[in-house]
Amino acid sequence: MSGICKSFGAVQVLKDAGIHVKEKEIHALMGENGAGKSTLMKILTGVYTKDTGDIEINGELFELTSIKDSENKKIAFIHQELNVLNEMSIVDNMFLGKEKKNKLGLIDKKAMVKIAKEKLQMLGLDIDPSTLIKDISIGSRQLVEIAKALLMDAELIIMDEPTAALTDKEIALLFKIIRELRDKGVSFVYISHRMEEIFDICDEITIMRDGAYIGQKTIKETSFDEIVSMMVGYDLDERFPRIEISPGETILSVKDLSQKGKFENVSFDVRKGEILGFSGLMGSGRTEVMHAIFGSTKFDSGEIHISGKKVNISSPIVAKRMGLGFITEDRKNEGLILDFSVRDNMALPSLSSFANNKLIEDRSIRSMVEEFIGKLKVKTASQEISVGKLSGGNQQKIVIAKWLITNPKILILDEPTRGVDVGAKKEIYEIINQLKKAGVAIIIVSSELPEILGICDRIAVMHEKKLVKIFNRDESTQESVMQYAAVGGI
Amino acid sequence: MLQWEGYKMANLGNIYRKNGTVHGESEEKANLSNIYRKYGTVIALFVLVLIISIMNSKFLSMYNILNVFRQVSINGLIAFGMTFVILTGGIDLSVGAILALTGMVLGLMVASGTPDLIAIPLVLLLGALLGWFNGVLISKVKLQAFIVTLATMTMFSGITMIISDGIPAMGITENSPILNFFSQGDILGIPFPMIILLVVFALLLIILQKTVFGRGVYAIGGNEEVARLSSLPTDRIKTSVYIISGVMSALAGVILTSRLSSSQPTAGAGFELDAIAAVVIGGTSLAGGKGRLFGTLIGVLIIGVLNNGLNIIGVSAFYQQFIKGLVILLAVILDRKSSR
Numbered sequence: 001m002s003g004i005c006k007s008f009g010a011v012q013v014l015k016d017a018g019i020h021v022k023e024k025e026i027h028a029l030m031g032e033n034g035a036g037k038s039t040l041m042k043i044l045t046g047v048y049t050k051d052t053g054d055i056e057i058n059g060e061l062f063e064l065t066s067i068k069d070s071e072n073k074k075i076a077f078i079h080q081e082l083n084v085l086n087e088m089s090i091v092d093n094m095f096l097g098k099e100k101k102n103k104l105g106l107i108d109k110k111a112m113v114k115i116a117k118e119k120l121q122m123l124g125l126d127i128d129p130s131t132l133i134k135d136i137s138i139g140s141r142q143l144v145e146i147a148k149a150l151l152m153d154a155e156l157i158i159m160d161e162p163t164a165a166l167t168d169k170e171i172a173l174l175f176k177i178i179r180e181l182r183d184k185g186v187s188f189v190y191i192s193h194r195m196e197e198i199f200d201i202c203d204e205i206t207i208m209r210d211g212a213y214i215g216q217k218t219i220k221e222t223s224f225d226e227i228v229s230m231m232v233g234y235d236l237d238e239r240f241p242r243i244e245i246s247p248g249e250t251i252l253s254v255k256d257l258s259q260k261g262k263f264e265n266v267s268f269d270v271r272k273g274e275i276l277g278f279s280g281l282m283g284s285g286r287t288e289v290m291h292a293i294f295g296s297t298k299f300d301s302g303e304i305h306i307s308g309k310k311v312n313i314s315s316p317i318v319a320k321r322m323g324l325g326f327i328t329e330d331r332k333n334e335g336l337i338l339d340f341s342v343r344d345n346m347a348l349p350s351l352s353s354f355a356n357n358k359l360i361e362d363r364s365i366r367s368m369v370e371e372f373i374g375k376l377k378v379k380t381a382s383q384e385i386s387v388g389k390l391s392g393g394n395q396q397k398i399v400i401a402k403w404l405i406t407n408p409k410i411l412i413l414d415e416p417t418r419g420v421d422v423g424a425k426k427e428i429y430e431i432i433n434q435l436k437k438a439g440v441a442i443i444i445v446s447s448e449l450p451e452i453l454g455i456c457d458r459i460a461v462m463h464e465k466k467l468v469k470i471f472n473r474d475e476s477t478q479e480s481v482m483q484y485a486a487v488g489g490i
Numbered sequence: 491m492l493q494w495e496g497y498k499m500a501n502l503g504n505i506y507r508k509n510g511t512v513h514g515e516s517e518e519k520a521n522l523s524n525i526y527r528k529y530g531t532v533i534a535l536f537v538l539v540l541i542i543s544i545m546n547s548k549f550l551s552m553y554n555i556l557n558v559f560r561q562v563s564i565n566g567l568i569a570f571g572m573t574f575v576i577l578t579g580g581i582d583l584s585v586g587a588i589l590a591l592t593g594m595v596l597g598l599m600v601a602s603g604t605p606d607l608i609a610i611p612l613v614l615l616l617g618a619l620l621g622w623f624n625g626v627l628i629s630k631v632k633l634q635a636f637i638v639t640l641a642t643m644t645m646f647s648g649i650t651m652i653i654s655d656g657i658p659a660m661g662i663t664e665n666s667p668i669l670n671f672f673s674q675g676d677i678l679g680i681p682f683p684m685i686i687l688l689v690v691f692a693l694l695l696i697i698l699q700k701t702v703f704g705r706g707v708y709a710i711g712g713n714e715e716v717a718r719l720s721s722l723p724t725d726r727i728k729t730s731v732y733i734i735s736g737v738m739s740a741l742a743g744v745i746l747t748s749r750l751s752s753s754q755p756t757a758g759a760g761f762e763l764d765a766i767a768a769v770v771i772g773g774t775s776l777a778g779g780k781g782r783l784f785g786t787l788i789g790v791l792i793i794g795v796l797n798n799g800l801n802i803i804g805v806s807a808f809y810q811q812f813i814k815g816l817v818i819l820l821a822v823i824l825d826r827k828s829s830r
Contacts, residue, residue, distance in 0.1 A: 296719055336713075348720040349721050
């Protein structure tokens with residue numbers, strides 16, 4: 001693809017964008033949120049039609065005007081939000097719209113199951129194709145999508161953030177499969193924000209910025225810093241800014257917190273002006289602990305103390321009253337009402353503080369929201385735009401602003417930079433640091449080790465529902481934290 | 491508020507500046523479609539009034555206009571309550587049954603000598619109680635609103651039959667001046683049912699638009715889990731919308747009882763559908779989170795004007811029904827188009 005331009009109304013989204021993928025190649029496509037990666041891929045898969053530019057497939061020029069066109073050219077797109085129907089079986093999902101029929105024109109289930117089984121086994125997935133999608137893990141669903149692509153003999157598979165919801169084990173399996181398929185002649189376009197992954201699996205990388213093609217590099221010959229500066233257009237001096245202050249007194253103290261099947265005997269303290277990181281593999285119980293502390297789920301036993309007093313946080317309402325804020329992991333389902341405006345989302349937890357004699361003062365909300373849009377550098381055309389239209393980084397800032405407005409004493413951030421581009425990531429770290437300076441006690445749950453090691457003062461590691469170790473910053477290394485996270489000890 | 495002074499973030503903004511982030515979406519569409527979106531139903535009502543008054547000039551007489559308001563007051567009150575319920579993403583099928591039950595209890599109480607001054611507040615309370623029952627089953631027991639209210643609709647109708655033995659309570663406005671006033675009274679020439687409708691509308695509008703509760707109603711319809719994690723009392727709000735719906739149905743029951751001078755055990759049948767139709771015509775999304783009470787008022791008036799106008803110009807009842815259905819369909823199609 002070269003010289004691709006595309007405008008929506010007056011907004012030019014792509015100007016001279018392009019990508020050149022060779023056979024048997026895993027090709028990374030990187031750029032900040034809003035750089036135009038998805039739009040470019042949607043043009044390649046016929047979802048959008050380009051305004052100008054050329055698409056060449058196997059040396060021939062093609063006009064792709066529909067998804068069918070693109071499928072005929074053996075291009076498959078695996079979206080970040082997987083395109084599978086949870087209530088249907090694996091085989092029905094794989095053959096959706098392409099059902100095999102027998103002589104009577106009825107669906108030939110037997111034949112479909114047989115083929116599905118074959119394809120799944122190719123991917124090392126040994127499950128009954130009649131299993132419902134909702135009963136298999138996210139990782140397996142990902143593989144079902146790949147199997148679906150294999151079904152149409154895809155020669156090019158586009159994957160958008162495929163690992164966002166996978167465990168480390170599942171990621172390893174996925175990568176193995178991607179490599180095997182590459183060696184069999186399938187090419188991949190791999191979209192991800194995770195730099196480490198790109199270096200792990202990709203052969204080539206194309207970088208986009210502001211809708212334009214910036215450059216292509218061979219992974220072996222480039223560096224992290226070079227890619228980042230190409231993405232943002234300048235040198236990013238420090239990836240994890242940090243400030244050193246001595247923390248104050250203990251404000252939150254969790255003692256022997258347990259919930260059957262979720263976490264066991266979790267104990268830790270957090271002090272004012274301190275950042276406590278929570279590391280661990282997916283499913284190790286970190287998020288569940290945070291929900292229990294915040295009162296959004298119940299726990300069986302244990303105690304929570306705030307400022308030395310035992311508290312009973314029975315609901316998020318109580319949690320807010322106690323000075324807790326919780327930036328949840330799942331922005332789309334727990335953090336934001338996507339159809340609602342920036343303003344309505346930001347004001348949600350603090351509505352009652354804007355009410356005078358029970359009546360909400362919209363003017364004070366408006367000025368408060370304006371203030372926080374400025375402070376957090378949220379890039380939005382207005383307060384009235386629905387948050388669903390903003391980029392991931394800006395959405396995340398709005399979730400953070402939601403809780404900053406409540407003026408929390410203890411702030412829990414669960415995966416605060418997931419799906420956020422490099423520039424916005426650093427801005428979020430800056431915000432967290434400023435809160436730390438203001439004396440807020442901060443808990444960060446993150447699956448990105450460099451992030452945890454980079455900004456936290458202490459690091460708690462969870463392994464299989466238990467908190468196995470709390471490191472001080474100076475005694476932790478990537479290896480030691482990983483060791484505890486993976487096997488629970490040395 | 492946090493102390494943000496001294497933060498050195500100002501520079502960052504410059505360094506990280508990049509182009510606008512709203513990609514793939516054209517800016518707010520042309521003004522014309524915006525106007526339509528906001529006032530589409532009002533325009534539709536206006537056109538409807540215009541057509542009918544051209545066909546029969548009697549339609550626009552003051553007497554008839556007041557009459558339309560008198561007629562729509564019952565559906566209006568129910569539809570207002572229904573708007574709250576639908577905004578949370580729920581539905582209340584039991585409104586007609588609550589109307590019948592509260593109307594019957596009122597009739598039996600008044601007929602047996604209870605002063606209407608006491609009986610009316612009591613049945614409003616009963617409406618609240620019935621709504622609360624729906625609400626608790628939906629918010630606490632976490633059952634689906636459709637199923638709960640379908641069941642209670644049948645239950646409440648059953649109770650009405652049991653207590654009335656299926657016989658109407660008759661002649662109950664004779665010694666009940668207040669109850670009588672509900673349908674026959676007027677203040678400065680304005681019929682009392684119309685005053686109730688407009689006062690309740692204003693009150694509910696303030697609650698919906700200007701209180702934490704009202705914002706919570708929208709937020710729950712938008713995404714209940716987000717609302718809950720944003721520390722809104724979601725269960726309480728959900729229960730409350732069914733209470734509001736129950737009270738509105740009871741108030742409509744009082745007006746209907748007053749108008750008929752009797753309590754009919756089968757009153758209210760099908761009222762839920764008229765109310766839902768008004769809400770939908772008014773542009774409120776059945777999925778919740780989006781809609782306005784003002785839209786519902788217009789929706790109620792559209793249905794009322796249709797009923798009244800088609801009668802005046804002499805369209806047969808069978809055609810009326812067909813046309814009403816058609817209007818609902820058109821309203822939804824237009825609404826969908828304008829929100830694209």
